[in-house]
Each structure stands twice: as structure tokens, then as C-alpha cells.
Amino acid sequence: xxxxxxERRLLSALTIGLAAGVLFTSLLVVVKETTPSVMQxxxxxxxxxxxxxxxxxxxxxxxxxxxxxxxxKWGIGPQRSLWVVTSVTVVGVLIVLGFFISEL
Amino acid sequence: MLPLDEIMVxxxxxxxxxxxxxxxxxxxxxxxxxVDVRTVKLLSLxxxxxxxxxxxxxxxxxxxxxxxxxxxxxxxxxxxxxxxVMETKEHIxxxxxxxxxxxxxxxxGLSNALATRDIGMKKFLxxxxxxxxxxxxxxxxxxxxxxxxxxxxxxxxxxx
Numbered sequence: 001x002x003x004x005x006x007e008r009r010l011l012s013a014l015t016i017g018l019a020a021g022v023l024f025t026s027l028l029v030v031v032k033e034t035t036p037s038v039m040q041x042x043x044x045x046x047x048x049x050x051x052x053x054x055x056x057x058x059x060x061x062x063x064x065x066x067x068x069x070x071x072x073k074w075g076i077g078p079q080r081s082l083w084v085v086t087s088v089t090v091v092g093v094l095i096v097l098g099f100f101i102s103e104l
Numbered sequence: 105m106l107p108l109d110e111i112m113v114x115x116x117x118x119x120x121x122x123x124x125x126x127x128x129x130x131x132x133x134x135x136x137x138x139v140d141v142r143t144v145k146l147l148s149l150x151x152x153x154x155x156x157x158x159x160x161x162x163x164x165x166x167x168x169x170x171x172x173x174x175x176x177x178x179x180x181x182x183x184x185x186x187x188x189v190m191e192t193k194e195h196i197x198x199x200x201x202x203x204x205x206x207x208x209x210x211x212x213g214l215s216n217a218l219a220t221r222d223i224g225m226k227k228f229l230x231x232x233x234x235x236x237x238x239x240x241x242x243x244x245x246x247x248x249x250x251x252x253x254x255x256x257x258x259x260x261x262x263x264x
Contacts (some may be wrong), residue, residue: 007214007216007217010209010213010214011210011213011214012183014206014209014210014213017206018202018203019205021198022199022202023204025198025199025202026195026199029195034105044194048167049169050163050166050167050194051163053141053195053198054159054163054198054201054261057198057202058201058202058205061202061205076223077224078217078222078225078227079224079227081228082227082231084226085203085228085231085232085235086231086235089199089203089235092196092199093196093199096192096195097188097192097196097198099189100187100188100192101188103187104184104185104188
């Protein structure tokens with residue numbers, strides 16, 4: 001029983017972390033491309049904006065996962081996790097692709 | 105003198121292909137009635153490792169060598185190869201990187217569920233693997249189009 005609860009917590013934490021990371025990376029594309037100061041900050045801090053983008057994405061994923069695992073008192077099962085991961089992936093891809101097509 | 109730029113980009117594409125092969129293999133393993141958890145663990149680790157290698161090699165090439173190709177592509181007949189295709193590819197890759205990174209974390213952390221034939225968990229892992237494979241095919245295709253655009257643009261620039 002304890003093992004099941006721990007597994008459920010891990011599943012939930014990773015799923016929330018993954019969702020947070022995917023949404024963050026997609027939205028950061030729009031923000032940095034439309035806000036020169038953000039792009040400049042990424043370039044200055046990380047020597048290249050794309051490197052900074054990656055570092056921040058992984059950081060958001062890690063933090064969201066750890067915080068959820070540590071503090072969340074609820075859990076989501078595999079079926080809901082499947083919907084969450086699939087949905088955010090599709091939404092994330094559409095945000096990025098849609099933005100660059102709109103900039104044509 | 106070694107053409108480091110060609111080696112890096114070739115390595116990047118090769119490891120992307122390895123991720124696809126491992127993904128299809130893992131898909132087949134997860135579809136079995138009795139999942140071989142050890143094989144699933146190894147494949148999930150392998151996918152994460154090769155995707156990270158693909159990211160690091162591709163990232164190095166992108167920062168060090170791509171700017172020259174980018175300038176030629178933007179001045180050529182297929183500027184969308186950079187403005188849409190490369191820009192999309194370099195950013196949605198991070199989605200794939202996250203999915204590939206979480207794959208072994210899910211597998212190792214939830215191996216008991218896999219061993220006890222938890223159907224819901226299998227379906228979830230299969231969905232992640234499908235994302236890796238479909239995403240990998242999309243990214244490989246985008247990379248191919250960018251390569252074609254670069255070659256064509258350089259050819260035209262050279263007077264061909």
C-alpha cells in the first residue's frame with residue numbers, strides 16, 4: 001500500500017513537471033520572440049538565447065516535479081496522466097508552430 | 105583537417121535515428137502481455153541517453169556552425185526553411201527532450217506496476233513512446249528539409 005502511494009506520488013509529480021516544462025518552453029518562445037528585452041537577457045546570461053531556453057525549461061521541469069512530489073496531497077492516475085501529457089504536447093507544438101507560421 | 109561541422113550534424117541526426125529505433129523497439133516490448141521489465145528499463149534509459157546526445161551535438165553545431173548556413177538559407181529561395189522549420193524544430197525539440205528524460209524516470213519509478221501488468225500504466229508508457237517516435241519522425245523530416253534548403257541555397261550562391 002505504501003509502495004502504491006509512493007508510485008502514485010511519483011507519477012503525479014513527473015506528469016505535473018513534464019506539463020509545466022512543456023507549457024513553459026512553448027510560451028517562452030512567444031515571449032522571447034516578441035519581447036526584445038527577454039531575448040537580450042537570455043543572450044547576455046547564457047551566451048545564446050537557445051541555450052538559456054533549454055536551461056530554464058529543464059529548471060522549470062525539475063522544480064515543478066520536486067515541489068509536486070514534496071507538497072502535493074493529491075495524486076493523478078495513469079489515465080489522467082496520459083491525457084495531460086498528450087494534451088500539453090499537442091498544445092505546445094501548436095503554440096510554437098502556429099507562432100512561427102504567423103510570423104511569415 | 106576534420107570537417108567538424110559535418111561530423112557534429114551527422115552525429116546529431118544519427119543519434120536521433122537511434123532514438124527512433126529504440127522507441128519502436130520499446131513500443132513492441134510494451135505491447136507484450138508479459139512485459140520484460142529489464143528490457144523496458146534499458147530501452148527507456150537508452151532513449152533518454154541518445155536524445156540528450158542528439159541535443160548536445162545538435163546544439164553545438166547550431167551555435168557554432170549553423171549561422172553561416174542560416175544566412176545563406178535566408179537569402180535563398182527557401183527562407184521558410186529557417187524562419188518556420190528550423191525555428192519550430194529547435195524549440196519543439198525541448199518537448200521531446202523532456203518526454204525522453206522522464207521516460208526512464210517513469211519506468212524505473214513505476215516498475216512494480218509494470219511487473220504486475222497494470223494496463224493503465226502500460227498504456228501511459230506506450231503514449232509517451234508514441235510521442236517520442238512521432239516527434240522523432242517529424243524532427244528528422246524537418247532536419248532533412250533544412251539540409252536540402254542549405255544545399256540548394258549554397259549551390260545557387262556558387263552559381264549553380
